[in-house]
Amino acid sequence: xxxxxxxxxxxxxxxxxxxxxxxxxxxxxxxxxxxxxxxxxxxxxxxxxxxxxxxxxxxxxxxxxxxxxxxxxxxxxxxxxxxxxxxxxxxxxxxxxxxxxxxxxxxxxxxxxxxxxxxxxxxxxxxxxxxxxxxxxxxxxxxxxxxxxxxxxxxxxxxxxxxxxxxxxxxxxxxxxxxxxxxxxxxxxxxxxxxxxxxxxxxxxxxxxxxxxxxxxxxxxxxxxxxxxxxxxxxxxxxxxxxxxxxxxxxxxxxxxxxxxxxxxxxxxxxxx
Amino acid sequence: xxxxxxxxxxxxxxxxxxxxxxxxxxxxxxxxxxxxxxxxxxxxxxxxxxxxxxxxxxxxxxxxxxxxxxxxxxxxxxxxxxxxxxxxxxxxxxxxxxxxxxxxxxxxxxxxxxxxxxxxxxxxxxxxxxxxxxxxxxxxxxxxxxxxxxxxxxxxxxxxxxxxxxxxxxxxxxxxxxxxxxxxxxxxxxxxxxxxxxxxxxxxxxxxxxxxxxxxxxxxxxxxxxxxxxxxxxxxxxxxxxxxxxxxxxxxxxxxxxxxxxxxxxxxxxxxxxxxxxxxxxxxxxxxxxxxxxxxxxxxxxxxxxxxxxxxxxxxxxxxxxxxxxxxxxxxxxxxxxxxxxxxxxxxxxxx
Ligand SMILES: Nc1ncnc2c1ncn2[C@@H]1O[C@H](COP(=O)(O)OP(=O)(O)OP(=O)(O)O)[C@@H](O)[C@H]1O
Ligand SMILES: [Mg+2]
Numbered sequence: 099x100x101x102x103x104x105x106x107x108x109x110x111x112x113x114x115x116x117x118x119x120x121x122x123x124x125x126x127x128x129x130x131x132x133x134x135x136x137x138x139x140x141x142x143x144x145x146x147x148x149x150x151x152x153x154x155x156x157x158x159x160x161x162x163x164x165x166x167x168x169x170x171x172x173x174x175x176x177x178x179x180x181x182x183x184x185x186x187x188x189x190x191x192x193x194x195x196x197x198x199x200x201x202x203x204x205x206x207x208x209x210x211x212x213x214x215x216x217x218x219x220x221x222x223x224x225x226x227x228x229x230x231x232x233x234x235x236x237x238x239x240x241x242x243x244x245x246x247x248x249x250x251x252x253x254x255x256x257x258x259x260x261x262x263x264x265x266x267x268x269x270x271x272x273x274x275x276x277x278x279x280x281x282x283x284x285x286x287x288x289x290x291x292x293x294x295x296x297x298x299x300x301x302x303x304x305x306x307x308x309x310x311x312x313x314x315x316x317x318x319x320x321x322x323x324x325x326x327x328x329x330x331x332x333x334x335x336x337x338x339x340x341x342x343x344x345x346x347x348x349x350x351x352x353x354x355x356x357x358x359x360x361x362x363x364x365x366x367x368x369x370x371x
Numbered sequence: 372x373x374x375x376x377x378x379x380x381x382x383x384x385x386x387x388x389x390x391x392x393x394x395x396x397x398x399x400x401x402x403x404x405x406x407x408x409x410x411x412x413x414x415x416x417x418x419x420x421x422x423x424x425x426x427x428x429x430x431x432x433x434x435x436x437x438x439x440x441x442x443x444x445x446x447x448x449x450x451x452x453x454x455x456x457x458x459x460x461x462x463x464x465x466x467x468x469x470x471x472x473x474x475x476x477x478x479x480x481x482x483x484x485x486x487x488x489x490x491x492x493x494x495x496x497x498x499x500x501x502x503x504x505x506x507x508x509x510x511x512x513x514x515x516x517x518x519x520x521x522x523x524x525x526x527x528x529x530x531x532x533x534x535x536x537x538x539x540x541x542x543x544x545x546x547x548x549x550x551x552x553x554x555x556x557x558x559x560x561x562x563x564x565x566x567x568x569x570x571x572x573x574x575x576x577x578x579x580x581x582x583x584x585x586x587x588x589x590x591x592x593x594x595x596x597x598x599x600x601x602x603x604x605x606x607x608x609x610x611x612x613x614x615x616x617x618x619x620x621x622x623x624x625x626x627x628x629x630x631x632x633x634x635x636x637x638x639x640x641x642x643x644x645x646x647x648x649x650x651x652x653x654x655x656x657x658x659x660x661x662x663x664x665x666x667x668x669x670x671x672x673x674x675x676x677x678x679x680x681x682x683x684x685x686x687x688x689x690x691x692x693x694x695x696x697x698x699x700x701x702x703x704x705x706x707x708x709x710x711x712x713x714x715x716x717x718x719x720x721x722x723x
Contacts, residue, residue, distance in 0.1 A: 269457035272424050275444045276451050277518070278474035287470070291461045 126342045130154075134337035149339070157343045160336065167322040170330060170344060176245075177309055177327040178351065183246035184308030185301045192252050192300070193293070196259035197285055201271070211260065218253045223313055230317050240321045249314055252307075255300045262293055298362035306352045327351075372433060373397035374558055375421070375526060380430035382416050382582075390416040392582045393430070398526075398560065398575075403552055406562045407569035408579035409605070414562040417579070418528050421560065423447050435525055445474075450519035451528040454535060456511050458503035464490075464514050465499040471522045489521040492551070509540050516548070520555060527552070527559040533568065545571060566606050570594070578602045600717035603644045603710055609673055609685045611710070616643045618711060618720070626679050628657040630704075635711060637720035644710035647673065647685040656701035660686060665694050674700070 125142050132147030158171045199211050229248045230239075238244035266289070274284050290297070312328045319325065325333065327348045375398040382391040390413040398404045406414040419425040421432060423444035432439050439447055450471075459467050468486045477485075490496040493513045503511055512532065519527050529548075533541045549572055552559050563569050569576055570590040578586045578593065578601070586593055586602045597603035603611050616625040618641045623630040625643060650658075658678055666673040667690070674686045674694055686702060688694060711721040 267455070267457065269453045269455060270459070272422075272444070273451070273453060273457040274459075274470075275424070276422060276447075276449055277471035277522075278445045279470075280445060283474065288459070288461075 123346075127346055130339050130342035130346060132339060134339045137338050153339050153343050154347070157336075157340045157347070160340070162322075162330070162333065162336075168325050168330075170327075170347070172323070173325050173327045173330045174347075174351070176324055179242055180245045180311070180315065180326055181305045181308035181351070183242065184250050184311075185304040187246060187250035188252040188255055188304045189297055189300050191250060192255035192259055193290065193297070194285075195256045196263055197289060199256070199260050200263040201281075201284075214253050214256055218257075222249065226313060226317060229314075233318055238318075240319055240324055242324075244318045245315055245324065245326075246308075248318075249308070249311065252300075252304060255304065258296060258300060259293060262296055263289060266292065295362050298359055302355055302359055305355050309352055372436065374400040374402075374435060375560075376431075376433040377417075377421075378431045378433075380417070380420060380432060381428045382413070382420060382425060383428045390582055391420070394582075394584055396577060396584065396587070398558060400558055401556050402558055403549070403572060403574040404558075404560045405569045405573035405576050406560065406579055407566055407576060407605070408564065410564055412579045413582040414564070414579055415530055416582075418451075418530055418560060418562050421526070422449050422451050422528055448522075448525045449528060450522055450524040450526075451530065452515045452519050452532040454531045456503075456515040456532075456535075458511060458514055458518075460503055463500050463502055464495060464506070464517075467503065467514055468517050468521045471518065475522075485521050485523075489517045492520065492554075493517045508536055509544065512536065512544055516551065520551070520557075523555075524557065527557050529559065529561040531563055532561075533563070534565075541568075548572065567608060570606070576606075578605060580605075596723060597644075597710060598719050600642060600644070600712040603712070603719075607646055609647050609687070611644045611646050612681075612684050614643045614645070614678075614681060615714070616641050616711075623709070623711065626681075627659075630657070630709065633709070633711065633721055635721040637711075637713065640714040641720060642712045642714050642717075644712060645704055646708065646710075647687040649705045649708035650686045650702045651705060652688070652700055653703045654701060656703040658684075658702045658704075660684060660700045660702055662694055662696055662698045662700060664696065676700070 125144060128146055129137055129143045130153055131150040132143050133149050136143065136147065159169050162168050162170070195214070199207050199214075204210075233239055233244045233248060238247075270288060271284060274288055279287060309326075310328060311326070312332075315324070315326045315329055319329075331345065331348060375396075377394055377396040379393045379395055380391060381389070381393050383389050394417065396404075406417060408414050416425060420427050421434075423439070423442060427440055434447065434449075459470065462470065465486055468489060469482050472482045472485060486499075487496070490499055493516055495510065495513050495517060498506060498510060498514075503514065506514065512535075515532065532548075533544055536544060545568055548561075561569075561572055563572075573590050576586075576588060576590050576593055577584045580601045586598050588596075590606075593602060593606050597606060597611075600613075604613070614625050616623050617639070618633065618635065619638050621631065621633045621635065623633050623641070623643065660674070660676040660678055662674055662676040664675040666675070669690055671690045672688045672692065672694060674688055675683050676686070678684050686700065694700070707723060709721065710719060710723070712718060713720050
């Protein structure tokens with residue numbers, strides 16, 4: 099009986115927690131299906147209205163920005179290209195960097211690793227102006243290349259891959275060598291497939307990281323053509339209901355990625371071997 | 372020049388450990404060579420230098436008429452079976468076997484043919500689609516063997532491949548490895564610290580101690596004719612008994628007995644070695660053994676006891692005898708089965 103009560107109590111607490119998290123999101127969603135007039139006169143709404151289609155279509159297709167050159171749809175495309183680019187590129191670079199750090203027996207491997215590691219402590223914003231000058235110098239401002247490449251070296255992903263490689267037994271490398279595998283083949287035939295789940299996890303991390311970038315895309319793009327969703331959140335003009343709709347839609351891509359890949363994600367981060 | 376030739380090979384690790392000292396060794400084509408020695412004596416190091424997994428500090432290694440000091444392991448055409456098997460965990464058994472062949476650019480049909488042949492030989496045909504994690508220890512062992520065999524390399528190297536198996540399986544696999552090697556006829560080097568494994572597998576045996584080959588020969592030569600105290604103590608089970616003694620004018624005097632007419636001109640302090648199986652019971656024997664423990668093996672008994680101050684002296688008696696704790700046995704040493712070693716250098720000083 100007491101067990102029933104305590105378990106009922108803990109469920110109650112959990113339920114409260116869920117409410118605290120879900121209700122604001124729900125209110126934004128419910129409100130975004132009303133007309134702007136309703137919100138302005140009656141405040142936020144708890145129940146669905148009938149302007150869902152109208153509001154969301156208008157947000158997606160509205161020509162926004164100062165020069166009216168960009169739609170929300172284009173921003174989603176930009177964000178997707180940027181996040182995917184950052185994810186893929188940073189996973190490739192950190193896979194290779196970790197490979198070199200672990201398997202090339204240079205004396206400086208540990209030192210190099212720590213230098214890379216220390217950059218985790220340095221926020222992106224600290225180097226954002228020098229990086230911008232470089233991009234400007236190279237004429238890469240206002241391009242996907244400029245959006246993606248400068249933020250695609252990930253110390254954290256390198257750290258994860260390095261720690262994983264260190265757990266791969268030496269005999270595997272030796273065995274592969276005797277089987278005629280050269281340095282490149284060992285990487286492609288062994289390390290990459292063995293770290294598959296971790297690669298998926300890192301892809302998710304880096305996708306979300308790329309998707310969430312604000313300051314860098316703001317700096318490196320002057321043309322509205324390259325606006326991303328997160329930038330759009332700030333720039334979007336229009337009625338409150340349209341902003342609500344946009345905010346909600348901006349949450350969808352990261353959530354979708356996590357839902358689709360969550361099985362690998364959990365396995366990858368908490369892999370026991 | 373023989374098939375595999377090591378000349379004055381030395382290995383010094385970067386941290387200064389001298390693991391192998393100026394070792395020279397020849398292995399003939401098709402021969403089964405076993406390296407045996409205690410833990411840390413440098414067996415693995417020697418083997419890994421042959422494989423190319425460790426650099427050679429000094430000396431030369433020739434394989435099949437070619438100097439291979441600087442040849443990359445992937446180019447040496449050598450197969451190795453590791454203690455933990457080192458199977459490729461993400462590949463199924465078929466691909467584990469096929470991987471080395473693929474890297475050599477062999478066409479698909481030939482690979483399939485070879486893999487299937489090897490699988491049949493090792494009785495692993497039923498698991499070809501399984502991942503290594505879904506196999507038992509013995510099956511993994513077979514896959515590791517298969518991976519070596521399928522490539523038909525110049526030489527097989529085994530680094531204690533049986534030590535992860537339980538006792539019964541170990542004996543069975545030992546037999547199978549020997550049979551397989553005779554069938555395939557590939558030159559092999561097998562590393563172990565188990566002297567029974569060494570004796571049963573080897574065509575020739577290299578007993579290694581502290582990075583030096585102490586003795587090289589067929590198992591029976593080494594058993595009958597150990598040239599040093601170390602080899603005598605290492606080869607043979609149960610271990611040889613050792614007694615302190617003095618040798619003067621061809622007369623050996625131990626604490627409570629003497630042996631005359633020893634075939635040696637050495638004078639001084641020595642160690643006398645007697646194998647438990649070279650003792651016979653007889654009236655008025657040289658040695659009086661006070662029995663403390665009897666291990667009955669069925670076929671024979673291992674009798675442990677005390678002679679004067681020496682404890683755990685072992686005598687192997689025929690199994691049909693009943694010997695009890697507390698008995699005193701009178702033992703003689705079989706004719707000319709005394710092994711006498713210089714106490715300081717450990718070198719044998721008498722002829723047998
Ligand atoms: N990478 C290394 N760096 C430094 N010293 C090493 C290294 N590998 C082995 N050694 C040392 O070299 C000596 C020989 O080692 P080795 O592994 O060849 O012994 P082993 O005969 O195979 O022993 P075991 O039966 O325990 O496997 C040991 O003293 C060991 O500590
Ligand atoms: Mg070893």
